[in-house]
Amino acid sequence: MGLLKGKIFNASILLIVSFIIFAVLLGLIYTGVINEYYALILTLAGINTIVALGLNLITGFTGQLVLGQAGFMMVGAYTTGIILIRFDVPIFAAIIAGGIVAGIFGLFIGIPTLRLRGDYLAITTLGFGEILRVIINNLDNLTGGASGLKGIPTFTDDYLMKPVYSFIWVFWFCVLAILIVGNLIRSSHGRAIISIREDEIAANSMGINVSFYKMFAFIMSAFLAGVGGGLYALLQQYLDPKSTGFLSSVFFVVYVVFGGLGSITGTVVSTVVLTYMQEVLRFLGSYRLVFFGLLLIVMMIFWPKGLFGTKELSIVKPIRKFLAKVFKLKGFEEDSGPVSKSSVQSGVK
Amino acid sequence: MAVLEAQSISIVFGGLKAVSNFDLKLEKNELVGLIGPNGAGKTTVFNMLTGVYNPTSGNIVFDRNDSGDYKSIVGAKPYQITQMGVARTFQNIRLFKDLTVLDNVKIALHFNVKYNALKAILRTPAFFKEEMELTEKARELLKIFSIQDKENELAKNLPYGEQRKLEIVRALATNPKVLLLDEPAAGMNPQETQDLMHLIKFIRDKFGLTILLIEHDMGLVMGICEKIVVLDYGQTIAVGTPAEISKNPRVIKAYLGEEVDAGA
Numbered sequence: 001m002g003l004l005k006g007k008i009f010n011a012s013i014l015l016i017v018s019f020i021i022f023a024v025l026l027g028l029i030y031t032g033v034i035n036e037y038y039a040l041i042l043t044l045a046g047i048n049t050i051v052a053l054g055l056n057l058i059t060g061f062t063g064q065l066v067l068g069q070a071g072f073m074m075v076g077a078y079t080t081g082i083i084l085i086r087f088d089v090p091i092f093a094a095i096i097a098g099g100i101v102a103g104i105f106g107l108f109i110g111i112p113t114l115r116l117r118g119d120y121l122a123i124t125t126l127g128f129g130e131i132l133r134v135i136i137n138n139l140d141n142l143t144g145g146a147s148g149l150k151g152i153p154t155f156t157d158d159y160l161m162k163p164v165y166s167f168i169w170v171f172w173f174c175v176l177a178i179l180i181v182g183n184l185i186r187s188s189h190g191r192a193i194i195s196i197r198e199d200e201i202a203a204n205s206m207g208i209n210v211s212f213y214k215m216f217a218f219i220m221s222a223f224l225a226g227v228g229g230g231l232y233a234l235l236q237q238y239l240d241p242k243s244t245g246f247l248s249s250v251f252f253v254v255y256v257v258f259g260g261l262g263s264i265t266g267t268v269v270s271t272v273v274l275t276y277m278q279e280v281l282r283f284l285g286s287y288r289l290v291f292f293g294l295l296l297i298v299m300m301i302f303w304p305k306g307l308f309g310t311k312e313l314s315i316v317k318p319i320r321k322f323l324a325k326v327f328k329l330k331g332f333e334e335d336s337g338p339v340s341k342s343s344v345q346s347g348v349k
Numbered sequence: 350m351a352v353l354e355a356q357s358i359s360i361v362f363g364g365l366k367a368v369s370n371f372d373l374k375l376e377k378n379e380l381v382g383l384i385g386p387n388g389a390g391k392t393t394v395f396n397m398l399t400g401v402y403n404p405t406s407g408n409i410v411f412d413r414n415d416s417g418d419y420k421s422i423v424g425a426k427p428y429q430i431t432q433m434g435v436a437r438t439f440q441n442i443r444l445f446k447d448l449t450v451l452d453n454v455k456i457a458l459h460f461n462v463k464y465n466a467l468k469a470i471l472r473t474p475a476f477f478k479e480e481m482e483l484t485e486k487a488r489e490l491l492k493i494f495s496i497q498d499k500e501n502e503l504a505k506n507l508p509y510g511e512q513r514k515l516e517i518v519r520a521l522a523t524n525p526k527v528l529l530l531d532e533p534a535a536g537m538n539p540q541e542t543q544d545l546m547h548l549i550k551f552i553r554d555k556f557g558l559t560i561l562l563i564e565h566d567m568g569l570v571m572g573i574c575e576k577i578v579v580l581d582y583g584q585t586i587a588v589g590t591p592a593e594i595s596k597n598p599r600v601i602k603a604y605l606g607e608e609v610d611a612g613a
Contacts, residue, residue: 187469
């Protein structure tokens with residue numbers, strides 16, 4: 001079996017699996033088995049996954065702690081919201097615009113701070129989220145001020161179909177985000193990014209332009225947060241300046257740390273689970289935050305590297321193994337390509 | 350023609366002059382040893398040559414050609430100096446510990462990679478082709494040091510001697526003209542040191558390298574270096590062949606101390 005053929009096979013498996021997950025969930029939402037409330041949570045989990053993946057890129061893979069991810073998300077959300085209220089543009093363009101504006105914010109914050117070491121970046125991005133909230137509160141004409149931005153259109157005009165359409169949009173954006181981050185990381189550029197986390201001085205000595213790759217990862221991260229924000233604006237149809245704050249950013253850090261710094265599948269699993277937990281525990285009121293605190297403490301004691309560590313859960317491998325067994329193809333299960341073994345070890349051993 | 354030339358470089362940390370007026374001329378294909386007691390400033394010299402520190406005064410010149418053209422590398426960033434062709438290893442091993450042996454080498458090959466991030470995300474045929482080439486190149490280099498069987502092991506799980514070897518492989522992967530080795534034999538047993546001596550000579554000839562090495566193992570230094578520079582308290586106290594250096598009274602004094610005068 002040729003290598004390229006093997007690659008195409010792997011890609012097809014992933015595509016088919018995504019379609020099956022998509023079709024099943026969509027069917028359940030459409031028929032009402034998953035009711036409107038749970039569909040909303042699921043969609044929200046998808047959005048959080050996109051934002052958390054961005055954070056994992058800069059914090060998990062590049063090793064730079066960012067505490068302002070919710071800020072970037074809200075930049076994207078407000079951008080998309082304002083554009084859609086004022087202009088008649090396609091939804092897709094407005095979402096991407098949200099990502100680009102957030103990326104530009106990332107660029108301007110990154111220039112002075114990324115040359116500093118870890119903690120400074122954390123504190124600056126923390127400050128960014130707070131400053132942003134004050135600015136949004138005071139730009140009444142543009143952002144609606146403290147009472148929030150109201151009247152954002154949603155994915156569809158048909159109110160009853162909103163859960164279905166929201167889910168479709170968010171699901172495919174989420175798949176796209178996983179694909180972008182995953183493919184980027186499992187390439188030479190990704191290895192350059194990971195080398196910064198491993199040892200910045202050594203990376204520099206190996207000819208890696210460390211500041212460039214930090215900047216690149218930071219902007220990508222802000223872009224993904226902005227895209228997630230754009231989807232959030234369309235889903236909620238109302239934006240509250242409070243959600244740019246420190247607490248929301250910390251939630252994203254919790255998602256990423258819980259799933260494993262440097263694991264894409266870890267981020268996806270933990271974000272979906274923890275977003276759901278937030279809703280399940282809503283009856284506890286403010287005490288649900290205690291639950292997350294306890295969860296992190298337990299986590300740090302028993303699995304200090306997070307659920308997955310830096311490992312990835314492979315979908316392709318078990319399917320290949322199964323097919324190899326059924327059709328008795330020799331060596332078929334091994335052909336997961338030259339890239340998968342390195343960079344990020346695929347498959348949980 | 351000198352490949353790398355330090356012209357009277359000095360560096361001051363606060364009030365301490367760590368290295369003063371250090372001169373060095375590395376001719377093509379030369380194998381030079383840099384020795385001296387602890388704290389003499391050897392690693393500081395390495396750090397200046399590779400751009401980690403900027404010398405307070407003096408100039409460092411790289412790749413002077415026949416017509417006398419040269420570039421000064423003072424002020425260049427470490428990654429730029431590596432890309433020009435000066436690679437190094439570290440005294441306290443600095444491998445990418447949680448990555449595989451193969452990935453460690455591939456990272457050093459990165460700055461020559463032609464495909465951009467977009468092609469990587471789209472997984473174009475050019476991406477796969479170049480990834481294969483990278484893997485091949487990395488494996489070839491690992492083979493020279495006979496650690497090709499361990500390509501999928503994490504760097505931190507290698508025995509100490511092999512970690513040192515991997516550092517040299519990684520430096521070689523940047524395709525350097527000058528290789529700076531900071532205590533390559535530290536922690537190795539006499540047999541391993543012997544093997545390393547042969548390997549260093551071998552790669553020098555195979556890749557046409559110029560090598561400068563810091564070492565405390567006098568057997569290794571005297572065995573393979575053609576020229577030795579001795580540093581003490583940041584100053585060059587002797588330059589010469591191994592035979593000359595081993596007889597030089599100032600060197601002996603620096604290493605063993607002065608005889609105590611009984612009458613004093």
